[in-house]
Amino acid sequence: MKFIKTPVKGMCDMLPADMRLREEILGMIKETYARYGFMQIETPAMEHIENLTSRQGGDNEKLIFQVLKRGAELKRALDVGKGELADSGLRYDLTVPLARYYANNKEKLPSPFKAFQTGNVWRADNPQKGRFRQFTQCDIDILGDETNLAEIELVSATAAMLQKIFARVGIQDFTIHINDRRILRGAALQAGFSEEEIPSVLISLDKFDKIGLGGIRAELLENGYPMERVDCYLSLYEQRKEGLSCREFCRDVEESCLDSGVVEGLEEIISCVTPMLGEGVKISFDPALVRGMGYYTGPIFEVSMDGYGFSIAGGGRYDQMIGKFCGQEICASGFSIGFERIITILKDHLQEGSQRQESHVAYLLDKRVPLEKKLEVFQEAARLREAGGVVTIQPMRKNVKRQVELLEAEGYGEFRKIYAD
């Protein structure tokens, strides 16, 4: 028998201190989202391989952990030689499972349906600092609301939740960036790009913060787009700055390129969300916000924090995806927070060292303590626990100093040593 002590590659053992923080934060998330009327649901970790490879998951589909068929079915697949070996796989996000869940259960659910999901997802990615092969996602989604009330609810719930979490370590400031896929499309059409060229143009625009306007220009030219069109396009983005309104940006985009009501809808989201934001939190129109996934169709949003190069939450409207599972059109909008990233930021700001608490009591019992005395200890402990205290009862070690140290590191603040006499 060969035993391996380490977890499988790219996955983590959570130590008690990690879990305490994660559970505390998850508790805040659940509480806040519940108040905003989101209902928690859960889907299995495994999904049919057909659903996972249905081209809704983008590049994540290359990273699926596939689950081997079993018994006779596996034998048949191996015999055939080129048969499929897997019949299911571990989910790589919570969105594909949500689409299937809604298709499966929609008769039993209210409409609009406000869903909250949290759970692990798995990706066979190359592990690197801060990127794991198993990690927790937290998504809220509103299905069946075609109005921008959905976006107002999603953005204000997420803002309220992040504000509460970051208050835990004294951080007040973060920014919600907002844009609309239809504005991105309109600006590209206005500059003369065709519908088919838009995805490639947006891939370049998405690099704004990394390579700047000059870099985007070079890339677009390299991709063979005519200089005149590129310069016309990028002149729109020269005005990108904080405080630029959606209306200002779209001033020169003609009606034929941009559906009516898009600008008003986005400005309304900003107007309704702004008064609900705490001090330090901003919502800002960003014409260069793209978001990677191909399935977005309307407003898109992302949350950033100074000093961190990654976004801490992101989402948007995806009106066509759920329909592919349901066989009928279901509009949808969602916001997903980067749980692991938030934990990283919190850990950066948490004070090192234990937080010992008086209400954490450890009884250390000498081996020879008679039954009578043990009974007393257990009764006393029961009373403390009843009153909300944390109590542990353990045999006293020879090296009691070390034992106390390790318990102090776990928050114990009071030690009662019980001897035989």
Added chain:
Amino acid sequence: MKFIKTPVKGMCDMLPADMRLREEILGMIKETYARYGFMQIETPAMEHIENLTSRQGGDNEKLIFQVLKRGAELKRALDVGKGELADSGLRYDLTVPLARYYANNKEKLPSPFKAFQTGNVWRADNPQKGRFRQFTQCDIDILGDETNLAEIELVSATAAMLQKIFARVGIQDFTIHINDRRILRGAALQAGFSEEEIPSVLISLDKFDKIGLGGIRAELLENGYPMERVDCYLSLYEQRKEGLSCREFCRDVEESCLDSGVVEGLEEIISCVTPMLGEGVKISFDPALVRGMGYYTGPIFEVSMDGYGFSIAGGGRYDQMIGKFCGQEICASGFSIGFERIITILKDHLQEGSQRQESHVAYLLDKRVPLEKKLEVFQEAARLREAGGVVTIQPMRKNVKRQVELLEAEGYGEFRKIYAD
């Protein structure tokens, strides 16, 4: 593209009402175990295939969902023909992962280490009523405590937790059965069975409640054991009845068959736990309690409830298993509750129908409501949410009656319809 609406075979979509109950119960479990000093940990869903097939998991090892190798490694395995196709698998319990976790992290953990784990496990079992291929387990374990303080803590924490949970539906009564593997061994040795014969004898004894003494006798005779020995053995079990003490049962078991201190240790557990039990809860010595798993070495326990043919919790001491991962002996004792079974019992006793709450407020907005009025609604909702209320803001449907009904089913008790004028 082919989409499948149903979850993979044997797995469940959790509807909002299911999740509310599960989350409420999990909250009670976490809170109670925390007060008893158990520290929550988490291990990945996947484990190395070598660890999962190391013969610690009994029959569960036949039910592993195996995860396919990827890329070059998969190609190599397929080329070789008879190579292993999987490099990992989904965990089928929380005990094997705990053993690996402790081996991997023991330098950072206090000793004794009181661990609490909850999470999903997966078994490719034949699905049937109440048995799923993904289900939640909740385990507490104490590693590195060689004394029976461990069992007293495990049993009293589990009793306190179950009492709290079942109080939710007005159930008071359940029974904790307790025995010791060394007493089972002693009784068999006393009757003349050899060390090697004990496992097979215990398999028969384990069927006491199903086939009775007569059935066990027939089975043992059929297995070729001499009648005299069988009758001598079963005469010990004729005295099995409620209230039989461990000391009485072991009266005729000679010292050479039973280590000294075993009876005293078990009686001490019962003495210390009894005064802490609520009304209706009993702890009772049961000489015929066996528990299936081969790895138990000392006290074993199981919880039953009248009217249910299954046990709702079970555990015991397993002093040799962790050591196989660590390379050094680590004593251990654990108690696992059947989370899904407890949920089944609670659902049997819960009143059908929605529990509408006044603090659950739904705003239903007409499409033509102007921005001004929307701003007011969102501010009002923010105040209610701040005060702990649950609020949802949605577009008003044409069939508003149906919309209200579905929201009532989710607990909403107040509806504010907002019109344009």
